[in-house]
Amino acid sequence: MLTGLIAQLLNGVQYGLLLFLISSGLTLIFGVMGVINLAHGSLFMIGAYLAFGVASLTGSLWLALPVAVLGGAVFGAVLERLLFRRFRTRAHLDQVLLTFALILLFEEGRSTLAGNQFHSVPVPGVLDFSVPVIGGFGYSAYRLAVLVICLIVAAGLVWLIERTRVGSAIRAAAENTEMLNLLGFDAGRVHTMVFAGGTALAMLAGALAAPLQSVYPGMGDGFLILSFIVVVIGGLGSVAGAFWAALLVGLIDTLGKAYLPQAAGIAVCAMMAVVLLWRPTGLFSRT
Amino acid sequence: MHHVSRRAMLAGAALTAGLGRPAVAQGAPLKVGMMLPFSGTYAALGENIAAGFELLIAENDGKLGGRAVTLIRLDDESDPAKAPANVNRLTERDNVDVLLGTVHSGVVMALVQAAREKEIPLFIPNAGNVAATRDLCSPHVFRSSFSNWQPAYGMGRALAARGVKKAAWVTWDYAAGKESGEGFRDGLRDGGAEMTHLLTVPFPETNFQPVLAQISGLGVEAVGSFFAGGGAIQFVKDYAASGLRATIPLCGSGFLTEGVLKPQGAAAEGIQTALHYGDGLDNAKNVAFRTAFKAKTTRDADVYAVQGYDAGQMLAAGLTATKGDAAAAMAFAAAIRAARIDSPRGAFTLSASHNPIQTIWLREARDGQNKVIGIAAKDLADPGTGCKMAGA
Numbered sequence: 001m002l003t004g005l006i007a008q009l010l011n012g013v014q015y016g017l018l019l020f021l022i023s024s025g026l027t028l029i030f031g032v033m034g035v036i037n038l039a040h041g042s043l044f045m046i047g048a049y050l051a052f053g054v055a056s057l058t059g060s061l062w063l064a065l066p067v068a069v070l071g072g073a074v075f076g077a078v079l080e081r082l083l084f085r086r087f088r089t090r091a092h093l094d095q096v097l098l099t100f101a102l103i104l105l106f107e108e109g110r111s112t113l114a115g116n117q118f119h120s121v122p123v124p125g126v127l128d129f130s131v132p133v134i135g136g137f138g139y140s141a142y143r144l145a146v147l148v149i150c151l152i153v154a155a156g157l158v159w160l161i162e163r164t165r166v167g168s169a170i171r172a173a174a175e176n177t178e179m180l181n182l183l184g185f186d187a188g189r190v191h192t193m194v195f196a197g198g199t200a201l202a203m204l205a206g207a208l209a210a211p212l213q214s215v216y217p218g219m220g221d222g223f224l225i226l227s228f229i230v231v232v233i234g235g236l237g238s239v240a241g242a243f244w245a246a247l248l249v250g251l252i253d254t255l256g257k258a259y260l261p262q263a264a265g266i267a268v269c270a271m272m273a274v275v276l277l278w279r280p281t282g283l284f285s286r287t
Numbered sequence: 288m289h290h291v292s293r294r295a296m297l298a299g300a301a302l303t304a305g306l307g308r309p310a311v312a313q314g315a316p317l318k319v320g321m322m323l324p325f326s327g328t329y330a331a332l333g334e335n336i337a338a339g340f341e342l343l344i345a346e347n348d349g350k351l352g353g354r355a356v357t358l359i360r361l362d363d364e365s366d367p368a369k370a371p372a373n374v375n376r377l378t379e380r381d382n383v384d385v386l387l388g389t390v391h392s393g394v395v396m397a398l399v400q401a402a403r404e405k406e407i408p409l410f411i412p413n414a415g416n417v418a419a420t421r422d423l424c425s426p427h428v429f430r431s432s433f434s435n436w437q438p439a440y441g442m443g444r445a446l447a448a449r450g451v452k453k454a455a456w457v458t459w460d461y462a463a464g465k466e467s468g469e470g471f472r473d474g475l476r477d478g479g480a481e482m483t484h485l486l487t488v489p490f491p492e493t494n495f496q497p498v499l500a501q502i503s504g505l506g507v508e509a510v511g512s513f514f515a516g517g518g519a520i521q522f523v524k525d526y527a528a529s530g531l532r533a534t535i536p537l538c539g540s541g542f543l544t545e546g547v548l549k550p551q552g553a554a555a556e557g558i559q560t561a562l563h564y565g566d567g568l569d570n571a572k573n574v575a576f577r578t579a580f581k582a583k584t585t586r587d588a589d590v591y592a593v594q595g596y597d598a599g600q601m602l603a604a605g606l607t608a609t610k611g612d613a614a615a616a617m618a619f620a621a622a623i624r625a626a627r628i629d630s631p632r633g634a635f636t637l638s639a640s641h642n643p644i645q646t647i648w649l650r651e652a653r654d655g656q657n658k659v660i661g662i663a664a665k666d667l668a669d670p671g672t673g674c675k676m677a678g679a
Contacts, residue, residue: 007500015494116327118517120524120550130530136503138530213493214521222492257497261487 003134008258009251010133014143016250017150018212021205022223023230023242024157025198031174031237032194033088036095039102041224043199045217046106047072047206049114052121052215061124061211068207069200076199080192088191107217116217121210146208153204154243161239170194174237226253229268233275234284241284316355317606317613320377322388322398323412325362328516329390331546332591333362336412338584339595340387342576343603345583351599352606359383367393374401383407384613387598390591392416392463402427408605408613408620410598413591417466417669420642424674426620429641431598431628433563434669435463435513436470438540441561441647441663442511443474443482446538451475455484455505457498457512457522459491467513467540474664483507493521499529510535515542520550527554541565544652546589555652563643564590564632565650565659573631588631597630601637604628640671 026040047068054064083102087095122128123142130138161167172180173190180187206220213219230249234241249268256267263270275283321340323333337360344356359381363373374397377383386409388398395414402409403425411419411428415435419428439456446454456471458464464487472482484505486498502510510531514522519542526537541562544555576596580588601623602613608622609615628635628643635645649663 004501004504008497011496011500015496118328118520120517120520122550122552123524123528130528132530136531136534137500138528140525140528143528214517216491216493216517254497257488258501265489 003137004258006134007137008254010139011258012251012254013247014147014150014250015254016247017147017154018205018209019223019226019230019250020154020243020246021150021201021208023227023234023246024154024239025201026227027231027234027237027239027242028170028194029198030231032170033084033191035084035088036092036099037084037198038096038099038224039106040198040202040227041220042103042106043072043076043202043220044206044209044223045110045220046075047203048121048210048213048215048219049110049206050203051207051210052119053114055121055210061121061207064207064210065204068203072200072203073196075203076196077192079199080195084195085188085191110217118214118216120214123211142211146212149208153201157201157239158243166193226268229272233272233282235282236285238282238284241282245283316357317351317385317611318357318359318381318383319385319387319602320359320361320381320383322361322363322373322377322386322394324365324390325360327365329365332390332413335584335586335589335591336387336390336595336598338586339580339588339592339597340412340599342580342583342592343596343599346579347603351603352609352611354606354611363389363391363394365389365391365394367391367397370394370397371400374398378405378407385410385602387412387602389414395419399423399425399428406614406616408602408616410602412594412598415466416462420638420640420669420674421671422673424640424671424676426616426676429598429601429620429623429637431601431643432594433645434642435466435540436473436669437642437645437664437667438542438561438563438647439467439470439511439513440474441470441649441667442538442540442559443471443476443480444478444647445474445559445561445649445661445663446509446511447475447478447480451508452480453483453507454480454509454511455486455502455507456482457486457488457502457510459489459514459518460487461490463515464490464513470540471511491518493518495522495525499525499531502529502531502535507535510537512537512539512543514539515545516547519543519545520547523547523551523558524554541590541650541657544650544657548652548655548657551652558652559660560650560652560657561647561663562590562650562657563645563647564593565648566656567658568632568648570631570633572629576631590632593631597628597632597643600628600630601626635666638668638671640669640674640676642669642671644668 022044029037050068051064054067055061087098127142127145129141131141133139169185169190177187230245234245252271253268256264325333386407389395390413392414398409399419406427409428411430413432415433417434417436420430456468468485475482538559541560544560548555577588580592604626605619605623609618624637633646635643638644644666647664647667648659649661650657651660
């Protein structure tokens with residue numbers, strides 16, 4: 001019983017860290033630009049398909065990770081310059097329409113380029129072994145590697161935002177765009193950077209998740225919903241909040257599925273309701 | 288003036304009688320509406336079913352029961368939302384005489400409904416929902432494949448025969464998963480063992496970790512499962528990575544390793560599954576069928592090709608008895624029920640609810656093949672619970 005619980009806690013932390021990679025971008029984009037990006041789950045899916053494509057062409061998943069990050073940054077920058085910039089000050093309903101349209105476009109593009117099949121992505125050869133964790137239950141080395149990579153990215157992100165000049169510009173942009181301009185920063189460039197970074201994070205998460213989840217149409221949908229819950233619980237725009245909320249959601253979701261499968265579907269939503277009653281603006285809200 | 292000849296009366300009577308059910312226009316070909324997935328996830332399955340069916344017709348020189356056959360292909364895209372409209376196109380616009388379809392359990396329900404309401408014979412070449420040959424059984428609905436209950440029952444039986452006392456079933460939380468779980472439970476029970484746990488994962492999620500981490504604590508000697516396609520690939524790989532296989536072997540309904548052995552790789556090696564077909568069945572019919580299928584399509588035959596071919600054999604049995612008239616419902620159905628279908632899987636007959644009474648083979652995954660290693664359940668019939676067939 002106890003060994004099972006420890007294994008489930010590990011599962012929950014690993015799932016939560018992956019959720020953090022996705023939701024950190026979502027919360028940054030919302031916090032800084034005020035844009036609700038429903039297409040964020042599709043960006044996750046694109047990252048996974050990119051990993052599948054690179055891995056099947058070159059045989060190396062490792063190559064897929066930098067490709068996903070760089071490709072994501074460029075793709076995100078283009079999206080921001082061409083589309084999101086124009087929607088930053090528009091009503092949220094317009095943003096929802098734009099990002100919903102993007103979901104349809106991305107899904108159609110995915111269908112045309114990669115088909116509607118379910119694809120499995122092999123784990124890199126070096127990490128294709130199991131590490132006994134507890135009792136008779138082992139953990140694949142790749143799963144542990146993903147856990148470590150997510151932790152490194154999370155630490156780097158918090159350092160970037162809390163300790164660097166770029167980070168203070170990003171935080172300032174979240175507070176007051178006009179003031180940022182007056183202080184001599186180019187707010188437009190900060191927005192492009194944030195959107196590019198958020199897209200890169202989502203696509204990196206997709207690439208990392210490809211061998212764990214397989215690659216299939218609509219694979220980002222479930223993650224999108226959980227990510228929104230993470231963002232709301234953590235406090236809109238707060239990266240630190242997203243980190244703790246992602247861990248919380250990952251743990252509740254995993255433990256719910258393990259010990260209360262009948263209620264697994266609502267466990268996370270019930271927790272969100274409780275948190276919002278207690279702190280209506282989220283755990284780490286700046287306001 | 289008012290005199291009507293006896294001959295004219297008779298002719299009129301014959302005409303009127305013929306209105307309800309158009310007499311077989313001799314020479315008019317029989318139209319078969321093939322509603323199958325030709326795109327999307329199940330496209331390969333749909334193509335093989337169609338190719339198997341077409342092979343049977345080609346072997347009979349394009350005629351069944353002396354009547355030429357025309358095939359009308361319709362891609363159902365495995366989309367239940369489009370199913371009723373797709374069925375209507377075949378029955379109303381194309382006026383098909385016979386329906387063949389399909390793979391997806393949700394889509395097949397629209398076909399079953401049409402077959403029941405419009406009394407058009409339907410041959411189901413895959414979808415295994417038990418309802419089609421239980422509560423919703425009909426004299427017009429015939430299945431050439433399996434019920435979800437059957438392969439899992441065989442697996443439970445085989446485990447019990449090996450001395451396993453307690454086992455768990457892991458599956459997606461949807462109809463096919465639950466129906467196969469019931470088969471597994473019944474098979475274990477009839478062999479003197481017990482299914483102690485039923486673990487489910489929301490469909491179509493592939494995060495299996497929360498379920499896998501529980502298994503070592505359940506006190507079971509084996510785990511059976513029903514997953515298909517991509518879910519099966521991921522589950523088998525995750526199960527191997529969890530290190531559980533050393534102590535708690537994984538087995539399942541045959542779809543766990545059907546058509547997915549290559550991507551599963553070493554993770555699938557040695558997994559036992561139960562299905563009504565498998566690699567290395569050396570009966571003469573199977574050898575001839577596989578050779579002919581390969582020659583026709585350049586692909587290797589699989590269970591789906593067999594199901595398509597056998598749907599053709601069942602239709603042929605009905606048409607032969609009625610001299611090509613598929614609308615002669617009573618005689619047509621009676622002939623199919625009486626027929627012994629010489630299938631590549633081994634000969635079978637239909638149960639009272641029109642599902643094959645068939646041997647479920649025990650297979651083991653070796654070198655990329657599901658090798659038949661024995662019999663899991665001989666001549667197994669679905670219980671057909673709740674089937675009240677009017678007019679049968």
